[in-house]
Amino acid sequence: MTVLVRDFLPADAESWVRVRRAALPYMVTTPEQVLSDLADSHPDRHYRLLVAEEAGEVIGTAQVGISHESPKPGQGFCNPYVHPDRRGRGAGSLLLRAGEEHLAAVGATDVYTWVLDEPANSAFAGKRGYAARRPAHFLRLGLADGTLPPLPEPPAGVALLTAADFEDDPRPLFEADAEVTSDEPSDVPVELSDYEDWLASTWRRPGFDRALTTVVTVDGRVAAFSAAQTDGLTRYWSGMTGTLRAFRGRGLAKLAKNDSLHRARAAGYTDAYTGNDADNGPMLAVNRWFGYEICATEVRYVRRLP
Structure with a gap:
């Protein structure tokens, strides 16, 4: 059979998710997303979705674009994934x-591309001129077995809110996200400066669960947050957990994530996933404290175009 590559069509959404869940089961992926x-x-992102099709069946997918939020x-x-059976x-x-x-x-x-840290995948990337850069881990925590740490009483002046409390004005969350994102380890630095783009791509994105996203405030100021994405069924993903620079070293990220995980378990979610840069020791330590275990590793590869 001949494999053809073409642009994604809206009718491909279910097939796209089927392939991505089979190839990368640690992520929360839905047709709506x-x-x-x-x-x-x-x-400016020049975003394009591609599918590989064989005999009318979608067997592979790729997300392609420009990191337009990078100052460089x-x-x-380009992140291609092929169904393991194909x-x-x-x-x-x-692709x-x-x-x-x-x-x-x-x-x-x-x-840049993410490659699962398996010999065949590494060989595929190397053969095509890609060089390995930094690794990152996928981690999983079972929520159904009741192993979450107890949720402590917040210190004086500290309040636990949710993103839903910012419905009228989410800009403080945008500003917090921008600061935390700029400090995240990455080969491609990101500077969030477009509020309207953030509203479209983050705040209003399907799967962003405002009720399960915890926001910690200190004396009324946003100090830390733990963003939640869900599939509406059983899977919960920690999209970003972080603390603003002025409030670090006080355990607020751990408090935010603990509250969000408790909310997720109460809402019936059974599997919590997250991702960490392998060099992000503080966040890896926080996740180990919760009981997360590494379930897979990806490596960032890069190739210079001629």
Whole structure:
């Protein structure tokens, strides 16, 4: 059978999610998220979704675009994934080639990709001129077995709110997200400065659970938060947990995440996932304290386009 690569169509959303969940089961992926990410993407991102199709069946996917929020121009990304039962048919190579061609056409100088840390995947990337950079871990915590640490009483002046409490004005959460994101370890630094883009891509993104996202305030100021994404069924993902610089060293990130996890368990979610840069020791320590265990590792690879 011949494998063909084409642009994603809205009718592919269910198939897209089927492939992504099989290839990367640690992420929270829903059809609504896929459609929203494409529809609400910033023009400067040059975001494109590709599918690999064989005999009318979607067997692979790829997300391609420019990291437009990076202060360094020309930083592209292409993340292809092929269904585990359909590997060895050339779908990954075709998706990557199509993604690179798109990125070159829109001015990318470098292409970054995440590769699961398995010998076959590493060999695939190396053969195509990609060099390994920094690793990151996926971690899982079972919520159904009741092993969460007890939730302490907040100190004086500290309050536990949710993102839903900021419905009228979410800008303080945008500003907190921007500061924490800028300090996150990454090969491609990110500067969040476009509030309207953040509203479209984060605040209104399907799956962002405002009721389960905990916000810690100190004397009325946002000090820390733990953002929650869910699939509406059983899976919960910690999208970002962090503390603003002026409030670090007081255990507020741990407090925020603990509160969010308790809310998630009470809401019926059974599996909590998160991701950590392998060099982010403080956050890895927090997650180990909760009982998270590493379930997979990805490595960031990069290739300079000719």
